[in-house]
Amino acid sequence: MHIQLKGIHKSFGPVSVLKGVDFELLPGEIHALMGENGAGKSTLMKVMTGLHAQDEGEILIDGAKRQFKHPKEAEQEGIAFIHQELNILPEMTVTENLFLGRELTGPFGMVKQQEMTRRAREYLAELNVFMDVDEVARNLSVGQQQMIEIAKALMTDAKVIVMDEPTAALTDREIQALFAVSRALRDQGVSIIYISHRMEEIFDLCDRITVLRDGQSISTRTIQDTSFEETVRDMVGREIGERYPTRTATLGDVVLEVDDLIGNRFHNVSFNVRAGEIVGFSGLMGAGRTEVMRALFGADTHKGGVIKLNGKPIRIKTPADAIKHGIAFLTEDRKGEGLLLDFSLRENLSLPTLDKRAKGSVISKQQEETFAETYLQKLRVKHHSMEQKVKSLSGGNQQKIVLGKWLGVEPDVLILDEPTRGVDVGAKKEIYNIMSDLAESGVAIIMVSSDLPEVLGMSDRIVVMREGVVTGTLTKDEATQEKVMTYATGGQ
Incomplete structure (x- = not known):
């Protein structure tokens, strides 16, 4: 799927969040979308998937103009969105959360509970995640809940997956499992828009980087043609210096x-x-x-x-x-x-x-x-x-x-x-x-x-x-x- 966002503007009341943003996603690529907090990354993705309507600009999918009225329509088209904010229902089990809105049913509308339980284990195993699928979600850690969100997106057979800070609560082992699945999906022609503040992940996983700053698109480069320092400079508009402050600890009692x-x-x-x-x-x-x-x-x-x-x-x-x-x-x-x-x-x-x-x-x-x-x-x-x-x-x-x-x-x-x-x-x-x-x-x-x-x-x-x-x-x-x-x- 080839997606082009051209001249996207979006304001909320007096606050202008997007100011003519251009963004292009090629088929079968992992494309990083980067910028400081408030740069407009999540808003741009919400416009693309129909959660917000843009004030100006157009969305092209495989060359044709499209305007999704709501995220469900985008999902039906093959675009899945893993939000930074978890959409877990805390009183439901892992299995119930995974199949929410797409339950497996048999004759007379009876839910196939055993089949859903089996498939839930299989989907999580693909991510190298092993948890009790009958456990109520509120008893899980934030990281475990995040893995449920990721598994839900992978279950949709999407052509495009938007991942907004997917690894923020994950361990190194879970991150590597997610990367392995992401690379396998890319090899199958699936495109991924990857939003993260972790530079090491971006340069390890992604093919291209687009940087937003203050609601505007600043640059798009291949990973091979850019560097950590150049990306940070595009993001913040200045040199950032050493990542961690130099400290000489003077310890007390x-x-x-x-x-x-x-x-x-x-x-x-x-x-x-x-x-x-x-x-x-x-x-x-x-x-x-x-x-x-x-x-x-x-x-x-x-x-x-x-x-x-x-x-x-x-x-x-x-x-x-x-x-x-x-x-x-x-x-x-x-x-x-x-x-x-x-x-x-x-x-x-x-x-x-x-x-x-x-x-x-x-x-x-x-x-x-x-x-x-x-x-x-x-x-x-x-x-x-x-x-x-x-x-x-x-x-x-x-x-x-x-x-x-x-x-x-x-x-x-x-x-x-x-x-x-x-x-x-x-x-x-x-x-x-x-x-x-x-x-x-x-x-x-x-x-x-x-x-x-x-x-x-x-x-x-x-x-x-x-x-x-x-x-x-x-x-x-x-x-x-x-x-x-x-x-x-x-x-x-």
Whole structure:
């Protein structure tokens, strides 16, 4: 399938998102679509698949003008869209989610449950994913839910697949499995539009790159004819410099100490974090990293163990307890747990610290606005008003709002679970610099990340987990990708 988008314009109210974008997808290619958060990548794909109608411009498919009225029409034409925002129904099983809207039925409309269960296992096995297909989706990790979304798209026999940040929650093994399937599909003539902020993936997988910046198409090049530096320059309009800030850690006393912590999916977890230190947590999906952090923050209960803050045991049963002790937690699920999507940017930023902006039970809106404006500027959030709903922002700018609300707490301990997931290369650098500045000011930082170069680039020490236990701890000088993966996979 040959797709051409010509002179696409799209505005939402006073905000112009696409300003005459051109994009071409050739049959049987993997084409990267790149740009900073808010550049217009997802909007362009939503226009192409009928979720939004363009204000100007035209869409050509195999040379003929087309205008899809809704995404189902595009899907029937052979265009599948794996959205960055998960479309999982949490109370349904894996199998029910995979076959939602296309259930297999027999005589008298009876659902062929056994046949669907068998096929669900087969589709997931193609992605080298093995999970209980009778499990309810809400019990799965974000990464497992992402694999269900990918499997759903592969089940449609699509001619074109749009993948919007498909690997953001996946482990290295799952990413390689997805790449193998993507290359096999390309060899069969299927085209893939691949949206990602992970440069290593783009240069490993894709054939061509188109860069958008501020709603305009900047360049289209083959992988062979471009470089990491040139692509970043096209994306941000400037040189970005070194990817990770140069840090010389000056460590203080132990701030947080965890001894033999036990939970539902982890046991006997022990580690500590010093003032001014960034401790990275690495491991494969299901290793228990996120579960440990949720227990530390009081979002989940723990069954045993001791948590000490500045040498004194503390009890944390709820997130309010954690916040009171100066512990903040940026969750990996920003939409489900990190934000109130129908609330404004101002309201979301102020939520954890409303007591500081209130006299008695009356909240000072002026103080809220001053506080919100400080962090909107500091984090360079792309917005047109602090009163706009947070759901109107791009994924990366939403992540900045989550980070900003916790920075306002001025925590002693900051837990970051996948802090740069779905964030562009420029914003990543900004987040890394903020982390570095916070550490320099004495904040103890824990960072959970599935991006191994990020863990190696930002951490002073790395704690590796596997199947709910700590299998190794490495200093920055000791750590290599090979050592971390050896501990993560159970090797010696």
